[in-house]
Amino acid sequence: xxxxxxxxxxxxxxxxxxxxxxxxxxxxxxxxxxxxxxxxxxxxxxxxxxxxxxxxxxxxxxxxxxxxxxxxxxxxxxxxxxxxxxxxxxxxxxxxxxxxxxxxxxxxxxxxxxxxxxxxxxxxxxxxxxxx
Numbered sequence: 001x002x003x004x005x006x007x008x009x010x011x012x013x014x015x016x017x018x019x020x021x022x023x024x025x026x027x028x029x030x031x032x033x034x035x036x037x038x039x040x041x042x043x044x045x046x047x048x049x050x051x052x053x054x055x056x057x058x059x060x061x062x063x064x065x066x067x068x069x070x071x072x073x074x075x076x077x078x079x080x081x082x083x084x085x086x087x088x089x090x091x092x093x094x095x096x097x098x099x100x101x102x103x104x105x106x107x108x109x110x111x112x113x114x115x116x117x118x119x120x121x122x123x124x125x126x127x128x129x130x131x132x
Contacts, residue, residue: 004125009077017069022062040097042106049092083119
């Protein structure tokens with residue numbers, strides 16, 4: 001994984017999930033009070049203590065997902081070599097977003113990192129120029 005992406009994802013450590021809407025945008029409040037969003041456009045599964053409790057296809061109401069993740073802090077966010085996004089939360093909760101779409105974006109982090117169709121990653125993260 002690209003170093004800039006890894007640094008960017010580290011900003012989410014200790015962020016709190018404050019909401020998720022019907023369009024599958026998860027809102028995170030970062031430590032510096034900045035709000036970031038992750039859009040889930042593809043299949044996902046929610047695990048609690050290593051047990052799958054919810055999937056995109058089994059979701060009846062957004063409240064079912066909210067009750068499991070709202071208010072929880074992020075422990076870590078990672079991207080696998082296959083571009084699956086894993087959000088590890090406190091209390092043994094893990095949200096895995098599976099990059100399986102060949103037609104649509106799989107997931108988007110605040111328009112900063114996008115998992116394109118086929119799992120290719122693109123980002124708009126640039127290093128700050130060094131001042132002399």
